[in-house]
Amino acid sequence: MTVRAVQRTSLVDAATAELRRLIGEGExxxxxxxxxxxxxxxxxGVGRSTAREAVRALIxxxxLYSQQGSGTYVASATPLSDLDRRLRRAAVIDVYEVRVALEVEAGSLAAARRTTADLKALRKALAARDRAGSLPELLDADVAFHRAVVVAAxxxxLTEVxxxxxxxxRAVATSLTTLDTGEESTTDHHRAHHDLVAAIEAGDPDGAAQATRRNVEHTLTQLRQG
Incomplete structure (x- = not known):
């Protein structure tokens, strides 16, 4: 990793700029x-307080976003636009309704456009989701899985949105941890992920769209009932 030296004038700003550069360049x-x-x-090459303030600035x-007990993660490769900021302030259910439309289309496109590399990434993401041993691991694996589907489109x-x-x-996922989903509903939700990968692998856009809708609408229904 090539890191540029941080200047001693405006250390927090300089450290923030360096972190932003590293994130933007894919480090x-x-x-x-x-x-x-x-x-x-x-x-x-700065003090802990400076590093802390730089991270807070990017949050x-x-x-960046902070997950309690886990650490700090990259949320976006670039600074947010005004639209991005509005989305983050929007009601969770409003954002999720848009997500349903976005992911149904992404699933359909992924089935038509997926490459061998995409299928490998999807299988890997699905396996990680299946073997998640804790709720935080499952939440992270689930987001990674859905992003792999969107990338395959x-x-x-679509990926940027x-x-x-x-x-x-992630806020949605956290809010659902206290809801009782029921064993049958949870099993169908799990099966929908596998059905989605199978449809994408088979090159079946309609099947992928149906599996995606079963998948994401499971959570939307919980939100509306919660």
Whole structure:
């Protein structure tokens, strides 16, 4: 990793700019976990308080998000636009209704456009979701799985919009942890993920759209009932 030396004038701003550059250049892609505060301060050559303020600045800008007990993760490769900021302030259910439409289309496109590399990534993401041993692991694996589907659609605008929803999606997932979903509903939700991958692999856009709708509408129904 090539890191530019941080100047001693306006250290917080300089450290923030350096973190933003590293994220923008893909050193930490969307979804990646940042080093802890001590490691970051050593990496940037600044004090821990400066590293902490730089991270806070990027959290405020929407490029990073903090997950209690887990760490800090990349939410966006670039600073948020005004639209992105509005999305993050929108009601969770409003954002999720848009997500349903977005992912149904993404699933359909993925079935028509997926590559061998996409299928490999989808199987890997599905396996990670299946073996998640805790709720935080499942939430992270689920977001990663759905992003892999969107990426397989090969539409950069869909991917960008989905990435702008990441904070809201995690907020949805957290809000649902206290809801009783029922064993039958949970089993069907799990099966829908496998059906989605099977439809994409088979090149079946209609089947992928149906599996996606079963998948994401499961959560939307919970939100409306909760």
């Amino acid at each position: 930490w892609p969307v979804g990646a976990k940042l080093p802890n505060e001590i490691e970051l301060s050593k990496l940037l 405020s800008a929407g490029q 090969h539409n950069p605008v 989905f990435d702008s929803f990441l904070d809201a999606l």
